[in-house]
Amino acid sequence: MNGEWLIRGRDGRLSVYLMTQDAVLCRAEQVPGGPWDAPRRIGGDQRLHSAAGIGQGADSYAHLVAWRPTGPGESDLVHSTHFRPLLAALDWDAVGHPNDKGDRTGRPVAVVDAQGRAHIFVRNSGGGLSMRAQKQKGGWCPWRDFKGTDLQEVPAAVAGKDGRIEAYAAGAGALVYWRQEGPATEFQLVEEVEAEARPGTLRALATSDENTTLFFTDTAGRLSAWRPGAGPVALLPAAGPGPVAAVRCELDGHDCTLLAQCSSSGRVAFAAYPSEQESAGAWWTESGPRLPADAGVSLAVDAVGRVVAAVLSPSTGQLLLTRRKDEPGLALTAWQEV
Template sequence: MPRAKSPQGGPTYSERVNGEWLIRGRDGRLSVYLTSDDTVLCRAERTRGGPWDPPRTVGGDQKVQPGVAVGQGSDGYAHLAAWRPTAAGEAVLMHSTHFRPLLAALDWSPCGHGHPNKKGDRTGTPAVAVDAQGRAHVFVRNIGTGISMVAQKEKGGWDPWRDLKGQGVQGPPVAVTGESGCVEAYAAVSGAILYWRQAQPGTIPVREEPLEAPVRPGTLRALATSAEHTTLFFTDDDSGDLCAWRPGGKPVPLLPAAGPGPIAAVRCELDGHDCTLLAQRSASGRVAFAAYPTEEETAGAWWTESGPQLPDDARVALTKDHEDRVVAATLSPSTGRLLVTRRKDEPGLALKAWQEV
């Protein structure tokens, strides 16, 4: 994606973030992560529900390449992973922890390279999941087009890199921690979705039976939906339908995808029911929302559009604020505009007016 200058004269933004780029920190403040030139930036609320501060650099002075990944642990800490160039044709994966939105993140520190020679060029955008003990697990496509992983040790440092196998991975993987505390990862290949899961927290993820499906690369999104299950959302490249899949079952078409890009998803309470809320930039350029009872895809869902028309590169994110109200945000790398809305304190999914922050 080309980089572009914000019309307000702000930073130059680049590729989208893989993972939860809109999060609620441990102190209840919201923050967003974005990449700019050769740095990662964070914008955060000055007070909970209040005005937003200007972007601040994350990870110190070291330069990193576009394509950062963000994952958040149950402790509220954000873990980031990105590639740093070390020499011509060589790069190393770096990691940083951000404890609270208004505090400086830890400086970038290396977690190595999945290549057997422990060096080589950038192989793809990473994904990050954080287990119940607060240990980051970084997944990335390797030189053999499969997936490799490295995990933090419980008392500091990193375990050895593991080749999780697979071949032909297209687009970035996605990673998620289930309510059981087990880390899972998914990746798209031609005609299928590859899937890895820890048998128990702290173990090495094992490759499970893949799902044969005409998946559209770049549309995977995983969400923990119950104590037993994680639901993976993806776009069927043949039908154009947005599908939901829980390993061990069959994918269920939910509704036609609103647009070509990835969706955002969050669990929330709507009128006393545990629901899954989805959001996506629609083909018309606005944000489309759809909700249904969690893990009850057969109940049906339909899109409702909201907000202004957005540039083609705009991405949507969902989370909940310090009052557990749904918050939606959109960020366009080509314009640098960050728009935010929140759910009103009334029945249904009524949203406040979108505001640029």
């Protein structure tokens, strides 16, 4: 899954979304903080390709996007909305292809604006970035080509101030940034900055009411942070090869950004620092058992404000969970399989 696949629903229940070879499955708490139900298939019987993106709006609805096969060497994108964790999601709805037709062009991203409209971002066959947004009263606006060349397969997007969407992509030696100037307005190319990002490591987060921050691993193995208007800042050495999970939360009364990454040792590493104060420094602390090589980590805040981390292995289906204890610092409960 592309994005934070551990989310808190409108009713306070946590849920996780996992991708199998041909479907998206969901597991959810039966009550907030309680036992979990069994995996359920999302969006009907439509067969999917094994990559999907997930986004969540201020209304807490989950929006999912994935590629489906339509014929030999051809695919298109489909979208589903999941309103409540224990309810059935809407059936997959066709969104089309950024180049009208063809095969998969990149891993899709879903993000939701303040009006609850899903926006789908995906690299197109020309190597640029394309976007399609839901209309306010149903249906989809036309695809928009943001241009760009030789962009990496996986972009990042996030809802920032007032729910305005901001998008990031990595190209040859550069990071590229687009944003809406106002809610539900057109996107503008705002800034490019020199940087060498490792493919598949972009993660964007709203780190204050005014700013969003892009986290990425550079080719020297440093986990870096970039807020447009300044240059990227190296934060600390990356714990592992994949993207970080990130959440804004309160720790001991301070507004903090918590990062988690599956480390090269096979465990989960955590680091926290005051939001947007990279100069304060951060360091990794590893936690939990050694994990399968395909395991991923995601972060959320539960119904009572506790940070929750989930680890999921697609090959085994094993789901592990830990929560912050009611203690100073980032003390976590023992990891539990659910």
